[in-house]
Amino acid sequence: MSQYLPALALLILAALFAALSFVGSRLLAPRNPTVPKEAPYECGIIPGREPPQRFPVRFYLVAMIFIVFDIEIIFLYPYVLVYRELALAGLVAIAIFAALVFESFVYLISKGALDWGPPSTARQIDPSLVSAERTASTTIRKVGLEGRLPHNEVAA
């Protein structure tokens, strides 16, 4: 138990270091905030569009799948420490375990749960949008509109 003491001491030291840095900065740095300085960063122009209220649900999906794999990994660690004693029985047990998780993971992928970004969205709308024939000169005029029009039509 007392073996964790140095880590605890280092934790306190690191936190103290950060806190003292803030104190130092407070003493040394100038402080004259103005409204433009405190506005959200926008390369010097006035922010035109509010940040999106909602993000793609896919990020959430990634976190969900990660939990599943995290739990799987946590069970793999005890296995790899004693796999020699368990011999064939252990190997079969862990293979079944891994295969079941892998199988549902493959189902997720086949449903497109981990397809990301404009290529996959564009593919849903019109596969030619992401074909290899397209070049910068054919796409550059449509930026910002492509892939969004059908949305609006559906909404309207």
Next chain:
Amino acid sequence: MIGQPYLIDVDWGDLVQAVITAVISFAVLLVSVMLMVWFERKVVSRLQNRIGPNQAGPFGLLQTLFDGTKLFFKEDLIPAEADRFVFKLAPYLALVPAFLMFTIIPVAGDFSNGHDGSVMVGGEKMFFQVIDPPVGILFFLAMSALGVYGIMLAGWSSGSKYPLIGSVRASAQVISYEAALGLALASVLLVTGTLSTNGIVQAQSGGFTSWALVTTGFVPFVIFVIAGTAELNRPPFDLVEAEQEIVGGFHTEYSSIRFALFFLAEFMNVVTMSAIFVTLFLGGPAPAWDFPWIDLPLPGALMGFIWFFGKLLIFLFMFVWFRATLPRLRYDQLMDLGWKVLIPLALGWLLVLAGIRVAQDNNIGLADTAFGDTLIILVIGLAGLAAGAGLLAAAIKNARNEASAVALPTSGIVGMED
């Protein structure tokens, strides 16, 4: 501590010793970060045909110190729309785990000829690592899991769009690659048979053929290095702070010393991750081979440090080289690489490796000899790998077909709407 009564048994000696250890490791870490920043700037300059810092101190060594000092004198701004408490808390959450992660690394010690890397100081056994918990490497994983909070909360609390986008990207990337990292790590634990970092180094102390790099068959090493680079948000996985798209990413709104602390944590993580590579795959301070023909008049512990440092430099250089050479990945490429390549490969490799090693013990009973067992398991394993890969490829193809067969984006998986 195994087998002893599990009591907090602390006297003043332990306390003083703990504080001294902490102060030394704190100083060493800060100096190593300073040197790492200098090293990166210098090497990247040479790779880009520039000179790099050369004014502050000899060879520009003090450049980082000067830059850091300068930041003390810069105005510290908190955006008007920020959540002030969380905004101030985030740098601590990035910095403290970065410091703690290094505590499990054995940095020196004599591991040659079956020594356990300890030295006797005043009749007490001492190791060249801050702590050696029995769950050692899990402590590292736990701390790196805590590191995500600094990034997430910094981005959210800024009340600004670029940091928010940057932090969402970063957190999704970090957790994705943490799974690959954990699976590749399992292969190392399989061959070393222990979670303690000291034990992992001892298991690899028989020259470079006993390194996990060789005994796990290279693939987990490659996966671990790629996943480790992505965990650090280093190029080519630096989408988190893709300047052309989202300014500075999660720390866009941070200025002055608060920014400096994020920067410090970032580079400290680079040093720690390199040290983890060395410990897990290259045997840490254990020598790669013996020098029977040279009898160096150096104590074994110092030789251990020299080996450790030499191996560390390889990876530090590798990170800088990556940065100077590789273009950034796109987000869909990043996610495809992590989920559809690294994770299935790491899982399959682990199972095949476990199978082969079980078969070598010849207690499976499928064939008469260990060789026969191994052959059978190898065939089954490779068939399993091929089947898994085929299944995965079919699934990816199916996802493509389904997506392009769908006429309207309203059905199927929710896409990229705002």
Next chain:
Amino acid sequence: MSLFALIAQETPQFLPQNIAFGVIAVISVVAALKMVTTSNVVHAALYLVLVLASVAATYILLAAEFVAATQILVYIGAVMVLMLFGVMLTRAQIGAEDDLNHDQRWIGGLVAALLLAVMSYALIDHYGDDRLPETIVPQTTAEVSDEIFSTYIVPFEAISVLLLAALIGAIVVARRD
């Protein structure tokens, strides 16, 4: 101080443990209360992280280090990240929200009180006034492994089915049709 004196008198060798437990318990109870009273969703999530972290610290005190590492990796490193993702990606406003409290909180309080009563009864019924042994031998990870792959092999395999269900659930959540 008299409480400490009392503890020290009965089991002097456990004094540091008891002090450490007291500190951790206070932190976790205060954090739990703050979690349900704060009016900002992200702050509430952070207080929950603190509660989970103090549970991990308790495991370390009980010599179950592997369980403590698991607690941090799974709960703090994955489950809470998912929750924070959920609030960040949808509606996490900065600053307090007024409409977080509503009429159902009395029912919630009732359920919480019932749960507390049931759990207290179960704990007291099962353990009575049992005491920790004078010497606790730390549980090694290999011992945990032996338990999982012998006594608990069926629940272990059942977990993979549970994870399968979770992944299917994930795809259902993400589908819009």
